[in-house]
Amino acid sequence: MLIDYSKVDQIYIVCGKTDMRKSIDGLASIIQNQYNMDVFGNCLFLFCGGSRNKYKALYWEGDGFILLYKRLENGVIQWPRTKEEVRNISQQELRWLLEGLSIEQPKAIKKVKPGH
Template identity: 30%
Template sequence: MLQTVTGRALVYLHREPIDFRAGINSLAVLVQETMALDPFAAAIFAFCNRRRDRMKLLFFDRSGFVLVLKRLTEDKFRWPRREAAVVTLTTEQLHWILDGIDIDAMVRHPVRQYQVAG
């Protein structure tokens, strides 16, 4: 099942916290109505609670929905601080968030352009 999650191209993060009593059906409706996305799309939908110590991932896997829950015992997820209600990430960025990395604080090193001496 983890290969299914990592093989997906896009992750849609619901930026605002949700009521964590929500199950698969409620989250699928939230994806469709609030996020204006297709819950059956080949994507992962990520949600976090108010305390930022729990994350739910929802995705459709050929024959049905899969709901994954991760609960941190001592830390909090570094949820992106963006203006958009829905944040689009790569699966790599999702893994960074799951590993406790603040992706908003990451700075990419400058790409240098080299010319070959002729």
């Protein structure tokens, strides 16, 4: 990706299916109007279409938006389809997702909070 996502504050995926015909304004409108989130923060927002072989990433760079679009030639993305929600994911979960793995790895060692 052109964006160094290790430097963003938050990574969000919009679960479910997104109309991939939407451009910057349409995707930014989803974030602002449907989820009441600040699209101008240091956040990366990811969207996936119905076929799960394409995704878009939206990022505010301070003077304008960057919109990345990727179409896989082989395989699909294991995109969460359970709810229409925005989900905050870690950098590790993003790597899994972009490598074709589920963001919920049952054998992965989970981080715990002290005292739990």
